């Protein structure tokens with residue numbers, strides 16, 4: 001590998017340590033981290049805008065280093081999420097205080113995915129000192145880990161501003177390998193409300209736990225349909241859309257008819273049609289079968305399905321500009337499929353050629369003692385050097 005400028009490397013490590021110190025657990029306020037990043041980018045001449053959530057608590061940032069001589073070359077978007085998953089007990093270091101031990105840097109978010117953000121931010125100076133032939137965008141989102149809540153708001157704004165072309169690199173940890181496809185991930189909670197009563201007279205109440213059980217059974221029976229809908233030559237493992245019940249919660253005592261129950265469930269559709277099919281089938285069953293039965297006894301009974309998040313899938317494209325762009329830098333032509341979800345499908349959906357490729361390994365993501373190998377930081381900087389070389393006026 002070519003030599004990476006040591007100052008640039010040190011700067012990336014410094015920024016990574018700073019980023020880890022912001023406790024940006026999903027759902028929490030991430031504005032201090034965003035302001036920190038915006039300052040760095042602004043200092044290097046970037047223009048930017050923010051997109052907030054309803055409560056102005058969490059924020060997406062989109063910043064742009066403009067081309068010096070725009071000549072129609074499509075822009076590059078370097079994209080990452082700013083949130084991290086919560087901490088479980090058992091860390092051997094403070095998860096929010098980065099520590100280097102040997103050839104690894106430990107800390108929550110080190111690989112997923114503040115490592116990529118740190119490298120991109122450190123590189124902003126190099127980009128800004130270059131004769132850019134295209135715009136370089138930096139996209140930083142909130143709450144990716146909880147079903148991609150932030151990114152859709154940003155995507156909406158990008159559409160409004162006509163930023164719907166170019167190449168997007170989503171820097172999730174892939175050890176800088178190319179990921180060009182994954183399933184969707186849709187999460188739901190369905191709430192049942194019936195009527196409580198004495199268990200000795202089950203017909204006089206509306207048992208939410210029992211109706212929830214029938215709902216779950218219907219979902220499980222739809223699994224077979226999903227299996228039958230699989231496409232030939234599917235690249236996924238398993239090759240069909242899956243469905244899983246995450247939990248059933250309800251009731252207060254053995255001898256009381258449960259008036260409340262809710263079901264957490266998710267599906268990983270291989271395409272949009274499967275997601276639609278499943279929702280239509282289960283909604284129909286709830287509204288045409290279960291609910292009328294519940295209402296017959298108690299008119300205020302209800303079934304409400306809440307969408308927790310619908311991360312759309314990321315589809316393989318045979319002649320993908322983004323994949324070719326990355327391959328031309330790394331020399332690696334392999335394309336892989338992963339089982340985790342990312343924001344990639346959202347960018348792809350508005351016409352931006354997208355690839356998932358970033359430093360660190362998913363093996364260490366979401367785990368106790370999360371780390372990134374320092375060599376991965378260097379690999380990422382080497383890659384960004386390649387991005388720069390393909391983005392300057394010769």
Ligand SMILES: [Zn+2]
Pocket residue numbers: 081112113144172173
């Ligand atoms: Zn991630």
